[in-house]
Amino acid sequence: MGKTALITGASRGIGKAIALRLAKDGYDIAVNFNSNQEAAEKTAEEIAALGVKAVTYKADTSDIDEVKAMFKAIRNDFGALDVLVNNAGIVDDAYLLMVNRQSLEKSLAINIQGYINCAQQAALRMAGAGKGIIINISSVSSVIAVEGQTVYSATKGAVNSMTATMAKELAPRGIRVNAVAPGFVGTDMLKSIPGDLVDRYIDSIPMKRFGTAEDVANVVASLCSDSFSYMTGQVLVLDGGLSL
Numbered sequence: 154m155g156k157t158a159l160i161t162g163a164s165r166g167i168g169k170a171i172a173l174r175l176a177k178d179g180y181d182i183a184v185n186f187n188s189n190q191e192a193a194e195k196t197a198e199e200i201a202a203l204g205v206k207a208v209t210y211k212a213d214t215s216d217i218d219e220v221k222a223m224f225k226a227i228r229n230d231f232g233a234l235d236v237l238v239n240n241a242g243i244v245d246d247a248y249l250l251m252v253n254r255q256s257l258e259k260s261l262a263i264n265i266q267g268y269i270n271c272a273q274q275a276a277l278r279m280a281g282a283g284k285g286i287i288i289n290i291s292s293v294s295s296v297i298a299v300e301g302q303t304v305y306s307a308t309k310g311a312v313n314s315m316t317a318t319m320a321k322e323l324a325p326r327g328i329r330v331n332a333v334a335p336g337f338v339g340t341d342m343l344k345s346i347p348g349d350l351v352d353r354y355i356d357s358i359p360m361k362r363f364g365t366a367e368d369v370a371n372v373v374a375s376l377c378s379d380s381f382s383y384m385t386g387q388v389l390v391l392d393g394g395l396s397l
């Protein structure tokens with residue numbers, strides 16, 4: 154296929170599933186991670202076994218210098234960049250009255266600045282080619298209120314807003330920008346939720362199950378296909394009916 158996709162936070166969870174799914178569709182994959190090198194190398198091995206190229210890149214997406222260095226390396230290794238999936242994110246739940254400064258700043262830096270850092274670098278490359286696809290992973294917490302997620306929901310609301318603005322600015326340059334907003338997905342991110350609360354959350358989902366990382370990956374792959382070539386600036390909620 155000769156196309157390249159960068160997935161941020163692809164060492165684990167949803168990012169890994171997206172990387173594998175796009176690899177199955179024939180994309181060469183740039184695997185970004187922050188700290189978990191072993192897991193990232195494992196992702197790259199699994200991708201390479203599918204017959205496409207995979208290279209890992211350690212970069213904290215909230216650090217613009219590290220992001221610039223990563224994009225430079227990707228250009229050297231792959232040439233053009235066709236798809237960016239902004240996925241690397243953190244959650245650090247706390248009731249408003251308990252939110253501490255350090256956690257707040259870290260969440261804003263990774264979940265908002267990190268997305269803008271990568272989108273900016275990707276758009277610079279894609280604009281030159283006159284085509285490209287950016288997909289921002291948001292969350293259902295951007296459209297419904299979940300107690301303890303004042304900070305997280307604010308960051309994901311920002312992701313929805315930036316998606317619309319980026320889409321408007323970049324459409325004339327041939328770049329589509331959309332967001333996917335998953336509900337609860339069974340990854341490491343949910344491991345901190347106590348068991349009784351998990352049961353309550355599942356009960357509140359009309360489809361009575363958490364989503365899988367593959368559910369999200371399938372939607373991302375669809376958005377990358379030509380079937381969605383006229384869609385931009387949209388937020389697709391993928392939550393088993395939770396937000397209804």
Ligand code: NAP
Nearest residue numbers: 162164165166167187188189213214241242292338340342
């Ligand atoms: P996860 O299992 O905790 O994995 C997080 C990934 O992000 C890891 O690959 C991690 O890399 C990477 N990462 C974290 N901070 C980073 C940074 N500063 N720079 C680069 N990479 C960084 O999370 P997940 O559940 O897959 O979530 C992925 C995305 O989906 C997030 O944006 C999240 O908000 C969103 N989401 C998740 C759910 C859910 O229920 N799980 C629901 C809605 C939306 P390392 O392995 O190197 O640490």
